[in-house]
Amino acid sequence: MDQKNSIRILVLDDEPIVCKRLQPALEKKGYEVETFIRSEEALRRFVEHPFEIVITDLKMKGIDGMQFLSEVKKIAPDTKVIVITGFATMETAKESFRQGVFDFLAKPFKIGEILEGIQKAEIKIRERRGETAPSAN
Amino acid sequence: MIKPSSKTIRFLNRTRKSISFRKLMASPRVSFTILFETFQKILTLNNRILELIAGMGDKLSGDYIFDHHYIDTICQEAADLVHQLIIGLNALSFGKYNDLMAAFHRINDDIKQELQGKPVIPKGDDTIFYDFLNRDSEEMVGAKNANLAEVKHALGLTIPNGFAVTTRAFFSFMHYNRLWDRLDPIFNAFHHEEMTSEEASAQIQEWIRGAKIPSSLKKTVHRSLQQLSKVLGSRSPYLAIRSSAWGEDTQASFAGQYHTFLNEPADNLLKCYQKVIESTFSSSAMEYRRQKGFSENEVAMSVGCQAMVNAKASGVLYTVDPMAPHEDVMLITAAWGLGAPLVEGRAQADHYRISRRSPYKRHDESIACKAERLSLKDTGGTEYIKVPEDQARQACLTDAQLLKLAETGLQIEAHFKTPQDIEFAVDHEERLYILQARPLNIKINRSIMARELPDIVCKYPVIFHGKGFIAQRGIGAGKVFIIDQDEDLDQFPQGAILVAKHTSPRFAKVIRKTNGILTDVGSPTGHMATIAREFRVPTIVNMQNATQLLKQGQEITVDAEENKVYEGTIKELLTYSMTEEPIEETYEYRLLKRVLKKIGLLNLLDPTAKNFIPSACQTFHDITRFVHEKAVEELIHREYDHHHDTNTTTGKLKLALPLDLILIDIADGLAKGVKHTILPEHILSLPMHAFVEGLIRPGAWSTEPMSVDLGSFMSSMTRTFSTGLSAPENIGRNMAVISKPYAHIGLRLGYHFTMIDSYIDENWNSNYAYFRFLGGVTEADKRSRRAQLLANILVQNDFRVEVRGDLVVARIKKLSTEIMQTKLHLLGVLVAFSRQLDVQMLSDQHIQLYTDTFNQLMRGSA
Numbered sequence: 001m002d003q004k005n006s007i008r009i010l011v012l013d014d015e016p017i018v019c020k021r022l023q024p025a026l027e028k029k030g031y032e033v034e035t036f037i038r039s040e041e042a043l044r045r046f047v048e049h050p051f052e053i054v055i056t057d058l059k060m061k062g063i064d065g066m067q068f069l070s071e072v073k074k075i076a077p078d079t080k081v082i083v084i085t086g087f088a089t090m091e092t093a094k095e096s097f098r099q100g101v102f103d104f105l106a107k108p109f110k111i112g113e114i115l116e117g118i119q120k121a122e123i124k125i126r127e128r129r130g131e132t133a134p135s136a137n
Numbered sequence: 138m139i140k141p142s143s144k145t146i147r148f149l150n151r152t153r154k155s156i157s158f159r160k161l162m163a164s165p166r167v168s169f170t171i172l173f174e175t176f177q178k179i180l181t182l183n184n185r186i187l188e189l190i191a192g193m194g195d196k197l198s199g200d201y202i203f204d205h206h207y208i209d210t211i212c213q214e215a216a217d218l219v220h221q222l223i224i225g226l227n228a229l230s231f232g233k234y235n236d237l238m239a240a241f242h243r244i245n246d247d248i249k250q251e252l253q254g255k256p257v258i259p260k261g262d263d264t265i266f267y268d269f270l271n272r273d274s275e276e277m278v279g280a281k282n283a284n285l286a287e288v289k290h291a292l293g294l295t296i297p298n299g300f301a302v303t304t305r306a307f308f309s310f311m312h313y314n315r316l317w318d319r320l321d322p323i324f325n326a327f328h329h330e331e332m333t334s335e336e337a338s339a340q341i342q343e344w345i346r347g348a349k350i351p352s353s354l355k356k357t358v359h360r361s362l363q364q365l366s367k368v369l370g371s372r373s374p375y376l377a378i379r380s381s382a383w384g385e386d387t388q389a390s391f392a393g394q395y396h397t398f399l400n401e402p403a404d405n406l407l408k409c410y411q412k413v414i415e416s417t418f419s420s421s422a423m424e425y426r427r428q429k430g431f432s433e434n435e436v437a438m439s440v441g442c443q444a445m446v447n448a449k450a451s452g453v454l455y456t457v458d459p460m461a462p463h464e465d466v467m468l469i470t471a472a473w474g475l476g477a478p479l480v481e482g483r484a485q486a487d488h489y490r491i492s493r494r495s496p497y498k499r500h501d502e503s504i505a506c507k508a509e510r511l512s513l514k515d516t517g518g519t520e521y522i523k524v525p526e527d528q529a530r531q532a533c534l535t536d537a538q539l540l541k542l543a544e545t546g547l548q549i550e551a552h553f554k555t556p557q558d559i560e561f562a563v564d565h566e567e568r569l570y571i572l573q574a575r576p577l578n579i580k581i582n583r584s585i586m587a588r589e590l591p592d593i594v595c596k597y598p599v600i601f602h603g604k605g606f607i608a609q610r611g612i613g614a615g616k617v618f619i620i621d622q623d624e625d626l627d628q629f630p631q632g633a634i635l636v637a638k639h640t641s642p643r644f645a646k647v648i649r650k651t652n653g654i655l656t657d658v659g660s661p662t663g664h665m666a667t668i669a670r671e672f673r674v675p676t677i678v679n680m681q682n683a684t685q686l687l688k689q690g691q692e693i694t695v696d697a698e699e700n701k702v703y704e705g706t707i708k709e710l711l712t713y714s715m716t717e718e719p720i721e722e723t724y725e726y727r728l729l730k731r732v733l734k735k736i737g738l739l740n741l742l743d744p745t746a747k748n749f750i751p752s753a754c755q756t757f758h759d760i761t762r763f764v765h766e767k768a769v770e771e772l773i774h775r776e777y778d779h780h781h782d783t784n785t786t787t788g789k790l791k792l793a794l795p796l797d798l799i800l801i802d803i804a805d806g807l808a809k810g811v812k813h814t815i816l817p818e819h820i821l822s823l824p825m826h827a828f829v830e831g832l833i834r835p836g837a838w839s840t841e842p843m844s845v846d847l848g849s850f851m852s853s854m855t856r857t858f859s860t861g862l863s864a865p866e867n868i869g870r871n872m873a874v875i876s877k878p879y880a881h882i883g884l885r886l887g888y889h890f891t892m893i894d895s896y897i898d899e900n901w902n903s904n905y906a907y908f909r910f911l912g913g914v915t916e917a918d919k920r921s922r923r924a925q926l927l928a929n930i931l932v933q934n935d936f937r938v939e940v941r942g943d944l945v946v947a948r949i950k951k952l953s954t955e956i957m958q959t960k961l962h963l964l965g966v967l968v969a970f971s972r973q974l975d976v977q978m979l980s981d982q983h984i985q986l987y988t989d990t991f992n993q994l995m996r997g998s999a
Contacts, residue, residue, distance in 0.1 A: 006588070015204040017725045022202060024717060027587030086206040108196055108203035 005131070007122055011035040012042040012068065013057040013084065018107075022055065025111050026118070039063040043071055050076040052125050053118060058085040058092060066095065073100055078128065080121035084109065169776060169785045170803055172229060173874055177881070179225040179768045180892070184946075186218050186761045187911060190737040191941035196729060198670075199610055199720045208729050209252055215736050216245050219757045226764045230771045237763070240754040248735045251728065254434055263306040263354050264361040267299055276731075277303050279381030279439040284553070284574050292548055292649060294571050298368055299443035300361045301381065302410060306354050307438045310414065314348035324433040327423065334427075338420035345415045350407055358410070361442075362403050369444050375400045375517060378409045379441040382417060384431055394422040395438070399477065400445045402517045413440050446570050447513055448562035450533040451476030456546045457556040458490065459579045462712045466490045466500055467546055471534050473524055474510030476560055476572070484509070487532055489539060495631065497543040504532045534563070541569060544631060549574050551632070552649060554611070554673050556715055579716050586713055593709050600693065601702040604680045605655075611675035612714035613653030614694040614706040617687045620644075634693055636683050648672050653695035655683040655702065658985075677702075765890075769883055773872050776801045788813040790829070790873075794838050794969070798871045798884075800825070806875035822875035824895035824906070827958040828882060831965020836994050838969040880961075886972045889923075893964055897957040904957045905950035908936070908964055911943065922984055923971055929988045934963055966995065 009031045011022050019035035026033045034051075036042035039060050046054070054072050058065035069081045080102040085092060088106035096104050102124075103117035193211060196203050223237045261277055270278055270286035277283075278301035289296045311317055323340055326332040366374055380395030396416035398409045416422065417438045426433065452471030458464055469489040470479060478484035485508065490501040506529050512522045534542070542561065550557045553576070560573040618633040620626065629635070629647040637644070640659035644651075645668050654669055659678030669676035675697035683702075687693065694703040694710060720726050734756070741749055741759045744766045754760045776787045777799050786802040791814050800807065800815055806822035807815060817833065820826040832838065873882040878898035884891045895906040910927055928940045928947075936947035949960055970991055 013204070015206065017723055018202055018204050020718075020723070021720070024583060024587060027584055028590060028713070030588055030591040032588065033584070086204065086210065108201045108207050110200050111202060112200070114202070 006030060006032050007053060007125060008032045008034070008051045009053045009055060009118070010042060010046060010051040011055045012039060012060075012065075013037065013055075014039075014060045015057075018057070018084070021111075022114070025115070029115065029118075031118070039065075039068050043068060046072055047075060050079060052079060053121050054079055054081045055084060055114070055118075056081065058083060058096075059087055066099065069096075069099055069101065078125075080124065082114065082117050082121070084114070169801070172772065172775065173801075173803065173881075175225060175229045176768055176772055176874075179222060179229065179764065180881075180894075182218055182222045182225060183761055183765050184909065186215065186222065186757065187944055188941070188946075189215055189218065190733075190758060191944050193729065193733055193737060195941065197726065197733075203725065203729070205725055205728070208725065208732060212248050212252060212732055212736070215757055216241075216248070219760055222761060222764050226768055226771075229768055233771075234751060234764075234767060237751045237754070237760060240751045240760060244735055244755065244757060244760070248732050251731050251735070254432060261303060261305055263309070263357040264300050264302050266361070266364070267296065267301070270301065276383075277301075277305065277439070278441075279304065279383055279385055279437075281379065281381035281385055281573060281575070282439055282441045283381075285441070285571065287552075288549060288571050288574055291552055294545060294549075295568060296571050297377065297443035297446050298365065299376075299441060300365060302354075302358060302440040302442065304383065304437035304439045306357075307414065309351055309354060310348065313351040314344075316344060316348065319344060320433075327427075328433070334420040334423045338418055338423055341418040342415050345411065345418065348411070350411065355407060358407060362406060365442070365444070366403065373403050375445040375513070376403055376406060377401075377441075377443045377445050378406065378413060379443065380413050380416065381439045381441050383435055383437045384426075394419065394425055397477075399475065399519050400513045400517055405517070406442060410440050414438055445513065446562045446564055446572070448475050448570075449473070449565050449567075451479065451560070451562040451572075452486070452534070453479060454542055454546045454559040454561060455556070455577055456493070456550040456559070457577060457579060457712075457715070459556075459577060462556075462579050462716065463708055465493045465708060467493055467543060469534070469539065469542060472505075472507050472510065473528070473533050474512050474522070475519060476562060477519070478509075478511050480560065484511075487534070491539065491543050493543075493547065497540055499539070502532075504530065506530050507533065538563060538567070538569065545569065545571070547632065548649060551652065552672070554715075554719060583713065583716060586709065590709060590713060594703070594707055597694070597703040597705050597707055599701055600686060600704055601677075601680060601683070601700075603700050605677045605683075605700070606659075606679050607697050607700055608654075608659070608676040608678050609669040609674060610698050611653075611673060612694070612696055612698065612710055613651075613675040614692070614711055615652040617689060617691045617693055619684055619687065619689050634695060636687050638684050640678060644668070648674060653697065654678075655680055655687070655695065657681055657684050769870075769872050772801065772874070773799055773870055786811065788815040790815045790817070792817070792829075792833060794833065796832075796871065796884075798873060801872065801874045803874060803876045803879075805877040806879075820875070821877060822880050823878055823897040823954065823958060824893075824961045825873060825875045825880040825882070827897075827961035828880065828893065828895075828965040831962040831967075832969050834962075834966050834969070834994075836997065837966045838972070884968060886968075891968050893961075893968075895957070895961055897954055897961070899954060901951050901953055904952055904954070905948070906957065906960055906964065908945075908947040910945040926984050926987050926991075927967065927971060929984060930967060930991055933988075933992075934960065936960075963995065967991070970994065 009026055011019050011033060013019055014037050016037055019037060023033050023035050034045065036045065039062050043063060054069065056065045056068055063071070065083065065085070069083070072079055072081060081100070082103045082105065083096045083101050084105045084107055086107040088104075093104050102121050105114060105117065189211065195201065196207075219241060223234070223241055226234050226237070265274070265278060267282070267286045267289060270283060271290050272283045272287035274286065275283040282301040285296050288294050320341060323332065323337050327334065327337040366372060378398040378401055380397065382395060385395070394416075396413045398412070401409055417436060423433075426436070450471055450473055452469060453476065455468040458466050458468050467490075469491060470486045472479045472484050472486040479486050485505040487505055487507070488501070488503045489499060492498040492500060507524055508529050509521045510524050511519050514520050546557060546559055549559060549571070553574070556577040556579060558575050558577040559571060562570045562572055564570065613634065615632045615634045616630070617636050618629055620635060620637040626643065626647050629650055631650045632652050633650070634653040634655065635644060635647065635651045636655045638657045640656050644654065648668055649672065651674050654674055654676040656678045657680055675695050677695065677697050677700060691704070692706050694705065694707045696703065696710065736757045738756045739758045739762060740755050741753060741762050743749065749763070749766070751763065754763055776785055786807055788800055788811060790798040790800055792798070802822075806820065806825060808819045808821055811819045817826070817829045820829060871884045873880055875881070879896050880893070882893040890911045892909045893906065897904050908931065910924065924940055924943045924945045927945050928938045931938045931945070931947040936949045938945065938947045952960070
């Protein structure tokens with residue numbers, strides 16, 4: 001896949017295992033992936049070079065997920081944010097969607113489930129760019 | 138914005154109602170209705186626990202992303218539910234089973250300890266012979282010993298005779314000398330960098346040198362040595378003594394970190410043992426662990442004691458060239474004598490690059506002048522000896538040996554699903570020994586490779602896409618081998634893709650040679666799938682026409698992750714998948730597996746056994762099982778044996794079938810005046826009546842045992858089936874609680890449980906039927922075809938069905954009185970029909986066969 005056309009995804013989760021498992025699964029689909037276990041570093045990187053898609057945990061030390069995603073939305077309103085959390089409640093889901101989150105998944109989730117959300121986000125992103133989305137396989 | 142996924146909603150909607158047992162703590166004279174309410178609460182908890190266990194098992198499949206937080210919360214949830222369950226049973230029985238709490242705390246403390254990262258000391262012996270080990274024994278004997286034993290068991294390869302001194306022995310050594318207490322502050326200081334690894338190591342090693350081996354351990358080791366001597370036919374054998382620590386020879390190799398002793402007289406074993414333990418805490422090992430993210434609490438050393446192989450030649454085989462993983466070649470290095478100098482990189486050696494494909498063409502070879510070899514000294518230990526000049530320039534492996542090695546290497550790789558670093562030796566009788574097999578680390582930039590993959594893969598023609606069900610994920614490539622008859626199996630070539638019409642347990646015979654399996658018909662929960670999963674062979678079943686579309690000998694790549702089959706071999710895809718870190722190697726996977734042993738395993742199988750007691754409960758599942766059994770017993774005891782509540786009628790149902798069923802009528806479920814002996818026509822309860830009619834439908838309850846080809850079935854399985862298939866027809870008593878519109882039926886047939894709960898009256902909206910079946914199989918992955926058969930039939934009959942392992946749950950609701958009664962009738966027939974089918978379900982084909990038989994039975998006149 002051509003570098004300038006590829007979709008960049010930032011994964012932020014304070015548990016390394018989530019990053020470790022998500023990274024290869026997403027890369028295999030042709031996405032460019034960077035992972036972070038500290039929200040401060042993720043935010044610094046995002047400021048430096050925004051991503052099209054952000055996958056973030058909610059409950060973290062320092063800047064928590066809610067704060068992080070609102071910062072992301074401030075910098076790049078078009079970035080699609082997918083929240084993954086092990087503390088899913090109706091309230092956190094509602095709050096996330098109020099913040100403009102694209103999708104919300106309770107952990108644990110199936111790899112296929114998150115890919116579904118990402119592919120939907122990709123279609124939106126490519127539409128905006130005026131490209132035709134690659135067939136979601 | 139899209140809506141939250143259905144999964145999220147499911148999660149959010151999950152009620153976490155806490156069940157209260159307040160009402161029941163009343164006097165023993167409490168009414169049966171209230172008791173039954175308690176009983177139902179116990180059942181609800183019981184179901185939630187079983188579903189929770191099944192859900193935890195699902196997470197190990199590799200399809201899920203889960204984290205430590207999940208493991209913490211799910212264990213907490215399990216503990217809460219089991220705790221409530223025990224309170225429930227004690228409420229029901231007025232405190233008869235208070236000692237269950239002790240069992241609960243004992244198990245829960247172990248789980249908590251695991252969660253805190255302090256592995257629980259494995260239970261078992263201080264020494265175990267290789268014959269009794271396999272790769273699941275890693276906790277007990279470390280990966281090196283476990284892998285070696287696996288190579289022998291699963292692949293039938295030759296390894297040195299010997300035994301392992303277990304990690305349990307290590308812990309008793311450490312405890313006996315009170316070493317942990319002394320080590321903790323040192324670990325702490327080392328961790329906070331207040332102490333260098335040299336300082337920490339020097340202190341710890343000094344203490345270990347001064348420590349004493351507990352006398353019980355000495356005795357055990359001595360006994361094992363005697364046994365080994367007998368096997369070897371030598372009074373004082375010489376041994377190789379090798380480290381096998383936790384974590385060693387996994388993805389982290391720890392290569393060369395710990396001590397190895399070669400050709401030691403048996404008398405030196407304990408001395409060497411202590412030295413290996415000492416090397417556990419060498420400064421380099423401590424540094425290595427720090428870098429690799431192992432905590433010092435994760436340290437445990439097992440030691441392998443093996444008969445010394447008098448090697449004529451030795452060497453190392455890499456099944457993939459780590460410098461050129463795409464090139465499809467393996468590397469073999471070999472030298473005369475023992476392999477130690479070669480492994481340490483101190484010796485001249487012959488080098489070969491050999492194709493990974495049959496007939497294993499040699500790409501390169503260089504024969505070195507091997508002027509010296511390491512040999513065994515007669516008095517023990519080793520020495521370098523000059524090699525005669527003519528022999529020095531000779532290749533030390535024959536062509537036949539190279540061929541055999543190549544095949545063996547790929548076999549081991551296929552079994553462990555990752556490139557291998559294998560140490561081998563050939564003795565003077567030309568026998569090939571495997572001395573060690575561990576994952577080979579390959580340094581490639583996976584990120585770049587991954588992103589290039591879609592472009593590479595799209596160049597290959599797709600033969601199948603999205604057809605069939607994935608039974609085991611993974612990537613495999615090879616030549617198509619279509620099987621028409623079982624005899625074809627003998628010709629099955631190493632590394633082929635097995636293509637067949639039906640799945641069959643006989644395929645187990647060639648599963649180790651198979652790179653992938655495709656079938657026209659089959660179910661992803663059948664036994665075939667179980668075997669494929671066990672050996673992690675990429676498998677897609679139910680592809681409808683694989684045997685027609687694929688040609689014998691055609692090269693294909695099976696992508697059982699994307700559910701695709703490509704024409705040709707996509708090397709890049711293979712390399713990528715082979716270098717993927719298996720999920721089994723992650724800490725969280727290991728942890729989940731460890732806690733599941735304390736939660737999900739079922740050991741208490743037989744309620745009539747002497748050890749069916751609270752103190753014998755080893756897992757939450759055991760407690761759950763125990764509580765269910767006793768709750769049923771309690772109700773029967775109170776109402777049938779000692780009729781406490783005069784408002785209920787209780788009696789035994791008289792049937793022509795060998796089924797002991799006690800009916801407890803709460804309100805108007807039986808004809809007036811009936812007592813003790815109940816005939817089907819006395820039953821007024823709508824659901825119970827329909828169910829019993831189904832049960833006694835002619836032909837449903839087969840008394841003729843159908844032909845059972847158990848012997849061939851068992852021998853085709855690769856691991857032993859541990860449950861008692863010879864379950865008695867009827868252990869204990871079965872019970873139903875009924876009223877006019879209601880029935881709760883609990884049946885125990887063999888080791889299988891069936892539970893039906895149904896309400897039927899004129900108001901459609903409140904009508905429902907709930908059916909639950911649980912096989913009594915101990916391991917979650919031994920999924921039963923019977924479960925699949927039940928599911929098929931129930932789905933056909935409009936039930937909403939969930940199958941998880943061998944737990945089948947089916948629900949149906951809000952139908953008219955008449956239709957609901959036909960459903961209960963069907964359940965009756967189904968219970969009778971499937972009662973003893975599992976031993977006859979020889980292959981996945983039988984699922985369809987018996988589904989058809991059942992349908993015929995239902996169509997036939999009653």
